Amino acid sequence: MKAADFVYHRANSIEEAVGHLAEHEGAARILAGGQSLMPMLNMRLWRPSALIDINGLVELDRVQPSGDETVVGAMVRYVTLERSPLVAERLPLLARMVRFIGDRQVRNRGTLGGSLVQGDPTGEMPLGCLVLGARVRVAGPDGPREIPMTEFYSGPYAATLEAGELLTEVVFPRHPQHFAFREFCRRHNDFAVLSIAVTGDVSSDGGWRNIQLGLGGVNDTPLLVTGMTARLEGSRLTDADIAAAGEAVLGVIDPSSDIRASAEYRRHLAPIYVRRVLQDLRSSLQN
Ligand SMILES: Cc1cc2nc3c(=O)[nH]c(=O)nc-3n(C[C@H](O)[C@H](O)[C@H](O)COP(=O)(O)OP(=O)(O)OC[C@H]3O[C@@H](n4cnc5c(N)ncnc54)[C@H](O)[C@@H]3O)c2cc1C
Secondary structure: OOOOOOOEOOOOHHHHHHHHHHOOOOOEEOOOOOOOHHHHHHOOOOOOOOOOOOOOOOHHHHHHHHEEEEEEOOOOOHHHHHHHHHHHHOOOOOOOHHHOOHHHHHHHHOOOOOOOOOOOOOHHHHHHHHHOEEEEEEEEEEEEEEEHHHHEEOOOOOOOOOOOOOEEEEEEOOOOOEEEEEEEEEOOOOOOOOEEEEEEOOOOOOOEEEEEEEEOOOOOEEOOOHHHHHHHHOOOOOOOHHHHHHHHHOOOOOOOOOOOOOOHHHHHHHHHHHHHHHHOOOOOOOO
């Protein structure tokens, strides 16, 4: 099967893209890397009246340091996140996580903005941006606004963008000193059954500070385990701390069964992966 008819617009500016979205009154879609959009069109699961191609917008394809913050454009492709020395220096967690996405072809085309708007509950980029405390910048008919990643999803594949809004940039605060990431999938680089990312700083007295731990694949949306920050504040991440953290996570996850794994299997994996990733975090002190 092939896509149903649509009108094609190639936007020359952010304003033009937003103008086309308004023209089509919510029935158009933005074309970024096309890695999720094109299969949905070809299966006729989506039938937008128009595609608005933003691949020509070079202003959305930049990584810019801004003081402690780093601003990444919506059209920055996975391959850039994977290879850019600037991203490796400023956002090393993201640079590590992106290698787990799909295959080389997907990473050559897929974009940060597309991945966030697509909002796959197992997606690496939504989880990485959430754990890093990022904010999403959007442009729309009422001007620009920012949405914290903690408020960016209302459900699976459901970003809280208005129909006429374009995601333009993602703003990351200072990257924590330490991080770790693991994921479990059935085949190498398949969509994850479960993924888990953690960041933290260590203070001069040797205690861990501000640990942020997030999981993908265990809820409708990527989950930031907010209670973990207080639980592990000041801890040395002893084996006992880590074992208790693994058990605690069972109280906050609510996984579903799907083609990749049952809910029961995900519940089995979650404490194991929490323990492993916290052990990795502790070991990162020696690096
Ligand atoms: C074989 C295969 C394996 C994959 N494996 C993984 C995986 O392991 N992990 C993973 O996370 N993903 C995976 N994906 C999905 C991939 O990451 C997609 O690239 C991503 O979900 C969408 O990014 P895109 O740039 O291609 O967006 P598109 O497909 O172009 O767009 C996706 C959606 O976002 C909207 N959109 C895009 N950009 C914007 C914007 N700036 N503003 C507003 N709306 C926008 C589009 O209108 C569309 O609704 C895989 C895909 C394939 C085909």
